[in-house]
Amino acid sequence: MFMSTPRFAEGFPENVGIRIDFYYCLLVALGLSKKQGRVASSRQKNAFILKWLKNARRADRFSQYASSEIEWLRQEILRRQQDNDPEPMLRLIYQSARQWHYACA
8 A cells, every 4th residue: 555645745835736737637547547448457557657657747748846746656656566556645645735725725
């Protein structure tokens, strides 16, 4: 299981919207891939996320603030066993950032 401190605290409040968008896009892409039957196991999720992160960085789809998030998440996935499901961690980070953002708005 991923045990991680939510990453949304760095650069708050300026970058919270960027991080919310980043994790939302990643979770939607992962959900669509699961629905299409391309991702089922935790290993497949990890491989999908690593590829998604590589494409997001290469295409420069997110601002510079998300580049640190991309690198952190990539390293976090690589240092864990491939059988660990990364989705709960992604949801935790996304939901925590949203809750903080809307509580402060």
